[in-house]
Amino acid sequence: MRMSKRGFVRSFANSHALAAASILLPTALLAAYVNTKFHDAPASAQAAKNPYAGQEEAAQAGKKLYARNCLSCHGELGKGTGNTPSLVDGKLNSVTPGEVFWFITRGDKDNGMPAWASLPPKQRWQIVTYVESLGTSQAAQEASPPLPPDINTSKLKAPPPTPPFTDFRYQKPGTFHKITVNDLPQPYAAKSAFNSPGLVARPENVWPSAPAGFKVELYGAGLDNPRTLRTAPNGDIFLAESDPGRIRVFRGLTAAGKPAQSAIFVSGLKQPYGLAFYPPGPDPQWLYVGSAAEVVRFPYHNGDLQASGSPQHIADLPDRGWFGHRTRAVEFSRDGKRMFVAVGSASNVDDPDTTPREHDRADILACDPENCVLRVYAYGIRNAGGGIAVNPQTSELWCSVNERDALGDNLVPDYITHVQEGGFYGWPWWYIGAHQDPRHQGKHPELKDKVIVPDVLLQPHNASLEFTFYQGRQFPAEYKGDIFASEHGSWNKVVRVGYEVIRVPLHQTGHASGEYQDFLTGFVLPDGHVWGRPVGVTVAPDGSLLVSDDGSNSVWRVSYTGK
Ligand code: HEC
Structure with missing residues (x-):
């Protein structure tokens, strides 16, 4: 290590010392971060006793309160959803009930956790009692009854929204949108909203819609947290089911538009997300898999339905046992000489200069990829862990x-862009060019003119995830080379936006x-x-588009019929 951890980001930013800036993480430092105080809770919080500790009745009451107030973000049984942290991944084991109570009361507005001071203390303790029981008691492992979410x-x-901004009521297959820098409102022009999607089952008569001439079929159902999709060179379709920690393979296509075969390639992983075959080309030898804290690879040869060997460790990622964005997209340069991995921030907008976990x-x-010593390729990118692709x-x-939240409905746009080596994209001090984040007023003036304006500005908060370049032969010629991207859907907007797959036309030029x-x-x-939330997107060998959906736990198949 040439530079202290504290010094790294800034010295890199100032000097562009790409080559010198190794970011290998010594294990001793990792341990130190794990012991970092829980959200800087004060000692008095640590000491506070839960008056209902271990009481079944309080846990039951807490379960109902949890379902009403917390489930939409933290998920069933506290398992976490999207970017909201799990409450049962063991991190809270080293935290006292008093600290959890203190944190719930105060929240962390800038990072998307509401304050719950409005609930009476008794109810807050009941919730703490329930949350604590989740880690331990078998009884709590029964799922909470699905309550209809409060809409x-x-x-x-x-x-109606003011164009170019929109919301789900005005999204319609075929409609074009274009957001430019001049369209951005002032920070806090609207109040920061809390509007997480409480999921409902898909009503039987409801189906996703595509433009005229396209047909939508249900390709896979009953999956468990289906996330990224990748098409192997031989045409098999790989799917990361993140929560259960496995990677599935689909093969073939029946007359009914379903996979002919489904197999588990590997299981027992911790939240796998990024998938990429290596070396690029027709004859891969490995499948690389990105998860929060590391990249590993499994031996893979065309036709394998099951990993033929145990994982090899490729790289530790800067996760530090902390929460924050956990998805790690992985990709290779076309010549196979570089592996790219995207690591999102630990928070909404904390300053890396003063926040070790950032x-x-x-x-x-x-x-x-064969001898991995990670270096920064591009920075100030809040979270590209949902998708990178060549x-x-x-x-x-x-x-x-995924850009930052809590500045109002129409800030900050998510984006899709080509990435410049050594490029700075603004987070957390600046956004979309020379706009200073008001929460970091006056900081890093020297970076102001370095902030790159991305190629395609998307609706703020729509949570852009995986994307692919369409190389199939089935869709009309004008789609060739275009981007299809999943927009998982907003929580930080009064009327929802996202919850769709978009097309970014590249006009056969390769540029947006x-x-x-x-x-x-x-x-x-x-x-x-x-009822549904698109995550992964890939092109099947027949040229149809496959879209995973971790809201309804399915994979959709979109094909062109011309009718
Ligand atoms: C609108 C979404 C949302 C809701 C609703 C919500 N949370 Fe959170 N919660 C978050 C986010 C986002 C974080 C991470 C905050 C951060 O990065 O500081 C978080 C963090 C936490 C943490 C700290 C976890 C850790 O690992 O550090 C606890 C504990 C917690 N929430 C409990 C609750 C409880 C209990 C409720 C219900 C009373 C609740 N939350 C409701 C979004 C939410």
């Missing part, structure tokens, strides 16, 4: 980014012109309830 229908009567995060890292026409790396088009919509019911 505030007044939100749906909200006035060191070396919010960037895209790169290394030699453009086959230009060989450039592209990324899909800023606009995008709604392509696959209908995952939100007219009353605002959400």
Whole structure:
């Protein structure tokens, strides 16, 4: 290590010392971070006793309160959803009930955790009792009864959005949108909203919609947290089921549009997400898998339905046992000489200069895939962990980014862009060019003119995840080379946005012109309830588009019929 952890981000930013800036993480430092105080809770919080500790009745009451107030973000049984941390991954084991109570009371507005001071202390303790029971008691492992989520229908009567901003009511396959820098409102022009999607089952007569001429079929159902999709060179379809920690393979296609075969390639992993075959080309030898804290690889040869050997460790990632963005997209340069891995921030907008757990995060890292020593490839990218991919026409790396929250409905746009080596994309001090984040007023003036404006600005908060470049032969010629991207859907917007697959036209040039088009919509019911959330997207060998959906736990197949 040439530089202290504290010094790294800034010295890199100032000197662009790419080559010198190794970010290998000594294990001793990792341990130190794990022991970092829980959200800087004061000693008095640590000492506070739970008056209901271990009481079954309080846990039961807490379970109901949890279902009403916490489940939509933290998920069933506290397992976490999207970017909201799990409450049962062991981190809370070293935290006292008093600290949890203190944190719930105070929240962390800038990072998307509401304050719950409005609930009476008794109810807050009951919730703490329930949350504590989740880690330990067998009884608590029964799922909470699904309560109908609270939908505030007044939100749906909200006035229509002001273009170019939109919301789910106005998303329609075929509609174009284009957001430019000049369209951005002032920070806090709208109040920061809490509007997480309480999921409902898909009503039987409801189906996603695609533009005329496209047909949508249910390819796979009954999956468990289906996330990234990758098509292997031989045409098999790989799917990461993150929560259960496994990677599945689909093969073939029946007349009914379903996979002919489904197998488990490997299981027992911790939250696998990024998938990439190596070396690039027709004859891969390995499948690389990215998860929160590391990249591993499994031996893989065309036709394998099961990993033939145990994983090899490739790289430790700057995770530091902390929460934050946990998805790690992985990709290779076309010549196979570089592995890219995207590591999202630990928080919404904490300053890496003063927050140890943000060191070396919010960037895209790169290394030699055979002898991996990670270096920063591009930085200030809040979270590209949802998707990175190499453009086959230009060989450039592209990324899909979740930008920050809590500045109002129409800030900050998510984006899809080609990535410049050594490029700075703003987080956390700046955004979308020379706009200073008001929470970091006056900081890093020297970076102001370095902030790159991304190629395609997307709707703020829509949670852009995996994307692919369409190289199939089935869709009409004008789609060739275009990007299809999953937008998982907002929580930080009064009327929801996202919950769709978009198309970014590249006009056969390999370059974007800023606009995008709604392509696959209908995952939100007219009353605002959400039943589906697109995550992964890949092109099947027959040229149809496959889309994973971790809301309804399925994979959708979109094919072109021309009818
Ligand atoms: C709108 C979404 C949302 C809701 C609703 C919500 N949380 Fe959170 N919660 C978050 C986010 C985001 C974080 C991470 C905050 C951070 O990075 O500081 C978080 C963090 C936490 C943490 C700290 C976890 C850790 O590993 O450090 C606890 C404990 C917690 N929430 C409990 C609750 C409880 C209990 C409720 C219900 C009373 C609740 N949350 C409701 C979004 C939510």
